[in-house]
Amino acid sequence: MKKVNIGGVPEHFNLAWYLTLKNSEYKDQNINLRWHDYHGGTGAMTKALRSGEIDMAVILTEGIVKDIIEGNPSKIVQTFVETPLIWGIHVAADSQFKTIDDIKGSRAAISRYGSGSHLMAYINAKNNNWDIENDLNFEVIKNLDGAIKGLTEGQADYFMWEKFTTKPIVDEGVFRRIDNCRSPWPCFVIAVRQEFIDNNEADLKTILDIINETTSEFKSIPSIDKTIANRYGQELEDVQEWLSLTEWSQSVMDKETLDNVQEQLYDLKIISEKVDYSNLIHKV
Template sequence: MKNVKIGGVPEHFNLAWYLTLKNGEYKDEGINLRWKDYYGGTGSMCKALRNGDIDMAVILTEGIVKDIVEGNPSKIVQVFVQSPLIWGIHVANDSKYTSINDLKGTKAAISRYGSGSHLMAYINAQNNDWNLEEDLNFEVVKNLDGAVEGLVDGKADYFMWEKFTTKPIVDKGVFRRVDNCPTPWPCFVIAVRDEFIENNLEELNTILDIINNTTSDFKSIPSIDKTISNRYDQKLEDVQEWLNLTEWSQENIDKSTITNVQNKLFELNIIDKKLQYPEIVYKL
């Protein structure tokens, strides 16, 4: 039995992994796939890939591209979710801020530097013509629980996170969402350590075949909306809206998308160089 470690965020996007693990589909192929939830998101998964704590990650596109450019010994092997991620921009429910313009120059809560919440704050700032050096300030809060505490206590002023994940917190009157900011590219990719690709290509292909078989028919799984609603504490109508907006992928990321991501990160001074497509993406 081949041991393989994979990480991802504990969100509805990754339910297909849970279902295939529960069904024992990897073990049937001689693979002991162990899933680890990363509540700290992309930044903590990038660190785990670098350290060899995990072999694979289901990770935000912009975050892993940035980290590969900065030396993470991994490659993107596939797009997992093709549709953009819709980032909600949240403030504490009793906050004096009511619009994006009000947030200019205030402090953003981020899970960690290099995370999606950090990088998307730059995208949002540029979208609204803010000065990237003067109008962005950050408070590291580690995870969603830390963001709730940070905004309620006034340590930070706003927090960007996937809008459906935070919707229950909005519904409870803890957060108030002032706007949305979609990613300008496919949101989640599967990244794998170079060492694992070199030594375990057959197992990697098997894992991808299994997960792709599930995601290609994910929306037609009987009562999948109710399953997601119950498991992730989401209102059924919110889950149904999310399912309508979300498209999984079974293909690799194309060259033009990698160029677009790198150009945007470079323009925002988040990366200081660009890599060639084969340095970021491994074609299986």
């Protein structure tokens, strides 16, 4: 049986993977797919892809594009979530900051350099016409637990993370959300190490076929909203709103979309060069 390691964030976006694993759908095809949670998000997964710790990752578009351009020997094989990610901009509940203008020039908590929380801080700065050089400062906090500690203890001032994942923390009165920022592209893609693609393309196609079948009918799974609410500790109405806003994909990201991603990252000096579509994408 072929062993395959895949990584992703332990969030509701990835429930389809859990369901297909629970149903032994990969084992039925002689594939031992092993899921690994990466609480540190995109930065931790790009490192794991580079080291060979994982073969595949469900990862933020902007993070993997940046890392492939910087030498990560991986390719994007398809879009996973078509819709943008809604990033909540959070401060400590008792913080003096009330608006986006208030946090200009303050310290953004980020999980790692090169992570989504890092890169989206640039997008937020651009959206609000900040001076990129002078109005962005960063404190590395590793993960969501680190952000709770960092904001509460005053080590950092604001933190950007997916709105619905952090909603329970807002409801508890730990964070206060002052605004939202949407990623200007489809949020999650599936990336695979080139070595794995070269040697296991048939297995990769099987894995993609299985997950795509589940995501294509995900919203029609009976009581899926209740399943998500219970598994991820969220309010049912929040889950229902999230489901109404989220669309999965079963196709490869097109050149126009990827060119837009690169253009924006280049303008923000997040990447130093733009590369050809074929350097980023592999069509299975």
